[in-house]
Amino acid sequence: MSSHPPTHRKVTLNDIAAGCALSRATVSLVLRGSPLVNRETRTRVEQELRRQGYVYNRAAANLRRRTSTSIALVLNDLANPFFAEFAAGVDEALAAAGYVTLLGCTGESASREQAVLSSLLEHGPAGIILSPAEHSNAQDVLAAIGPLSPLLLFNRELGGAAPDIARWDQLALDNQRGARLATEHLIERGHRRIAFFGGHHDSSSCSQRRAGFVEAMQAAGLPVEPAWQIECAPTRLDAAHRTAALFAGDAAPTAAVCYNDAVALGLMLGLNQRGLRPGRDFALTGFDDIAEAALGMPPLTTLSTAPHERGMQAAQLMLQRLHEPRTPNRQTVAPVKLVIRASSCPPPAF
Amino acid sequence: MSSHPPTHRKVTLNDIAAGCALSRATVSLVLRGSPLVNRETRTRVEQELRRQGYVYNRAAANLRRRTSTSIALVLNDLANPFFAEFAAGVDEALAAAGYVTLLGCTGESASREQAVLSSLLEHGPAGIILSPAEHSNAQDVLAAIGPLSPLLLFNRELGGAAPDIARWDQLALDNQRGARLATEHLIERGHRRIAFFGGHHDSSSCSQRRAGFVEAMQAAGLPVEPAWQIECAPTRLDAAHRTAALFAGDAAPTAAVCYNDAVALGLMLGLNQRGLRPGRDFALTGFDDIAEAALGMPPLTTLSTAPHERGMQAAQLMLQRLHEPRTPNRQTVAPVKLVIRASSCPPPAF
DNA sequence: AGTTACATTTGGATCGTTCCAAATCTGCAT
């Protein structure tokens, strides 16, 4: 039957051209859907493409055209559901635009971030979407990627002074407003003794959320008790362990604004262990609206950030940037929405 | 001062060569750390590389060398924490070996899987790690990737008869043994009326787990009640909704082996809504040992699959395959470990 | 001086594509 080429060697434009007694150039035109080629030859070529099982070599094309069809996505923590959904959103939007996602995980290590960035750079992505590791700083990032690559910062700010050469885009959540909304909501429910629980003070998102908390408290004329500003790692486990710190003093708070959902769920656990029922004896709020938030016991009042949509938005911003490289850099703030559920009960009658 | 090149154009080997009055070839040797080049010229070149801010163009090199330094990772559902951790593991191991991860998400759609696979293929990955979408089948996958690309199937089997051309590797969890262990554990605790809850019957992992359940029940001489084989989507929400089905008949089970952790957590929710306390009035087990399992209320007895390690293992298997392309294909079964926690209580005294 | 051995460097072809200017082919009016 049909004589396939010797097999086991990748089929190229030349093979196709030879197969139809045409030149490389014509076949290339067909591939790119040029209107120049004759209808009949086009179909002839298309048949041959299928027959030989041709697959386009985008790397070669990109080399010649000095273009790129990939975008690097560098994340501090893929295991966190928030970033996982974000990544899914990024990939979805990029794929729809014909781009491919180069993934890199840094595991919160600034040095691995360096390594990952420079490794990815060698593959020549058109741009980079970066959610920085905790102690990452602007100079190092600039050194790794150079001044040429478009960069979109997501979710966190970079430590250190940004060199003025680097004008980077940014997509951030409205952390301050979110925490303010949560705090106002608890105040409205009747709470007066409110804690801020979880997160690291050197994380930019944490200090923004804390600022929103303080803003709401002060606006309501309520005291911000230093003993009730509890730091912990943004994980369930550590949050559960730190619960005791809330009740160390004489007076205890009746509610807490938590750094994020993971921390809030951990705090629930810690409360239960102390015989306190979250959502009845103690009110609390989260941040992120991860999938578990709605299904917790009780369901968690939190701020919805729609990570999947943020991912798509990040991809869109990057695509715009690629389309208009000269536009001045933009800082985008994504809105968050307060989702009220059962965890934010009124204070117990006393 | 140093005269940087005209800026804004990527610096290439030629620029470096010109900068040191050497040939491209020598500079290339330096880049690859060849022992051929003179110590002194090497350092001279290295200085120039730094001075001009050279970044290696791996695409060009791969074109010439007919090699590839990327691997495609195609997942049915990145938002699922199990796959997210898996992906993090894959990326970590690949990065350590100097490879880069091309990400693709299919969202459980076989047609998007087709599109994603062929798009990624054009970027010429050295291999593909695929966790198939639910109704994906072998012929379509083969049509998309051709017989040349090494493929590692993870976690699920492909529907349809596998064409004999395609000899693919596989990494699967020991589903059957895991479910058998869980069932045996419940039997040992004293349960006799045990349900199998959740999952879709057309999912290969679900039918394997169910087989393990049946195996243990029959070995213990216990009846497998058809009314207690409840199907539902592998999500918390659907599991909660389907809880009622367990208690529809006259006699109700005292325990359930759940398809996975998400289902088990959903079932807990459903039990609570009916006034039953999971881990006191009803025993249950999960599968996967996701992060929430240990922190549930009560903590969930489950089968640990160590998704991060599975990811690293998948990457290793792929790297081995690349190293020895001619080796016959392998089916690897990853062990699972029963982790006993409070959810698997004895049946209530009666 | 001539030969050999070794260390180092290099020109040019090549990978699979795209670009460009030029070549070829048609039909049709002159």
Next chain:
DNA sequence: ATGCAGATTTGGAACGATCCAAATGTAACT
């Protein structure tokens, strides 16, 4: 026949690296 316009097709030089065989330089040995 000749010229011309429009429609198609094409050769060869890129892109940025690597490979290979051959060139060059240097020192040592007859």
